[in-house]
Amino acid sequence: MHAETKEVVVTETSTTRSRGTGRRGSRGARQGNPLARLFGRIALFVRQVLDEMRKVVWPTRQELINYTAVVLVFIVLIMLYVVGLDQVFQRAVSWVFGSS
């Protein structure tokens, strides 16, 4: 009795899974010559890409300005820091290794 119920459950999940994978309809892609099928698939893919793009959340103008400014300041600061370091190290190294 116990084993029987278990078996029923298992078959049920396996059927749902096979149904789940075939969800995206490829009815149109099955017919026609191979070339047409290929183009059909590409067209479908492009349509899906555009579809996903429509759901993308783009940054607002305020966010964009903010982030750009912060990144700009950050990069400039890093550059100043590194260039400053380089000046110091260059002098130090030429003082140690160069003949004056």
Add this chain to the structure above:
Amino acid sequence: MLTAFGRAFTTPDLRKKLLFTLAIMAVFRLGSHVPTPGISYELVHQCQKAAGPQGSLLGLANLFSGGALLQLSIFALGIMPYITASIIIQLLTVVIPRFEQLKKEGQSGQTKMTQYTRYLTIGLAVLQSSTLITTARNPWNLLGGSSATCPTIMNDQSVPTMLIMILTLTAGTGLIMWLGEQVTERGVGNGMSLLILTSIAASVPASVWAIHNQGWGKFILVVVMGLIIITAVVFVENAQRRIPVQYAKRMIGRRSYGGTSTYIPLKVNMANVIPLIFASSLLSLPVLLASFNRPDPGSGERPSAWVEWVTNNLSKGDHPFYMLLFTVLILFFTFFYVSITYQPDEVADNLKQAGSFIPGVRAGQATAQYLSYVLTRITVVGAIYLSILALIPLIALAMVGADQNFPFGGASIIILVGVGLETVKQIDSKLQQHHYEGFLR
């Protein structure tokens, strides 16, 4: 906003991390200036002066090492061996079953992979440093010029001295690797990217400033172009596809918990600038090899066919073949990197364990399929965006005739912005743990 930068330094925990990162960067720059034992500092400088500013083909590799390569300093190889090693190891995960198994093991497997990457880095460093030192015996190959203007840069060419030099360069690479990992662990941002940022930041200001010699109009044009690229990078880096997630409602006692909805953010460009770094460092390898095999221009000998081919086709950013190869590599690495770093199966599992689900999609297998479906489609746009963005500066800089000042094309700008944005975001999230508002938004 500027006060937020100050506030980052007044938060004790964050200040420690920032200062640590800055200190590591300073050590990295110091090592890029200290000459390798056996190399004469003065002779190198004389050769560089004799060769002039555009004497060398190695601009790209030199940029990656922050100018250290052509000074033959102890950090001459820079972070390149580490990057190459991690590309190779990640490519191998697809090919070798054992690596794939390790990747599936999770944390412990990851540690093992990191270990392999380190070994391979040391191996590559030995290889590259021996090549570099052998080449340095004929320094005109490295620094430009000819045997007449630049006869030697070493005081002593005996075998023990050369072995010491190889040892020093290899050790330097190991040290850089360690510095990078320390930054990742105890500082802010990703260590490897941050060290690349440091190298690029060391040479970009000078090359941008050099443009003003060709007229202020061009200088302003380049700066404006830089600003546009920065904005474009920031725009797409912040674009997300938000996949709604619903938490299951539970009754505990008389209260109901959960039932809230959030989202999984999938960035349009999940791979950030990593594909760019990979593609441009891979493309610089043949140029590096070719310049090691260049004969002395003073002797009138013709270089071999492949050397000539590489020099003609790959050493210039505005050559059509280079652009084509660059684009293909970027597209490939974007998909490759996203597929390696983002595991839809894992995310689906986590969702199931947290008792949450994507509305309209079954938990488990179907969720993983849905996630990878969305991911593939937005990554198409992300990859195309990245390759176009990488090509714009290459073309534009060639058009204003400033490309020889940017050996790297525009990829350097994008890497700069990408890494900067990533680091700023990380600092910001740390800042928000202490104060309510950070400096973003």
